[in-house]
Amino acid sequence: MQTQNNNELIQTLLECAFACEHCATSCLQEEDVKMMVRCISLDRDCADICTQAARLLQRNSEITKEYLQVCEQICRMCGEECAKHKHMEHCQMCAEACQHCAEACSSMYSMSGNK
Incomplete structure (x- = not known):
């Protein structure tokens, strides 16, 4: 049976994935897409992971x-x-979601006895 902590982390992970997908899609619509290549690549990797x-x-x-x-x-x-x-709202929203998710992942795997 799944714990409440797992449910909360699953929600955080999915919110982060959606923020990353939104960011990548928005970056692809920027005027200078070449400047955004690393951002898009990391967005896609982060969303998948x-x-x-x-x-x-x-x-x-x-x-x-x-x-x-x-x-x-x-x-x-x-x-x-x-x-x-900093001038791109979608990147700032993604950065916030990623930071929150990283902290949640760290807290969960640091808990003793948790897989």
Whole structure:
């Protein structure tokens, strides 16, 4: 049976994935897309990894703890890149979602006895 903490983290992961997808889509519509290549790439990676982490949590996978560490790492990378684009609201929203998600992942895998 899934705990409330898992449900909250799953929600956070999915919100982060959606923010990243929105950011990537918005970046593709910017005038200078070449300037946004790293942001778009990290957005896409982060969205995929967060979505998979949510799936692993949902099914109580044995590798969830290790995967959440990877998820924290990509969220931090994506959040740092998005934060650089201060003039783009979608990047700032994504940076905030990524930071929140990274902290949530870190808290969950740091808890003793949690997968």
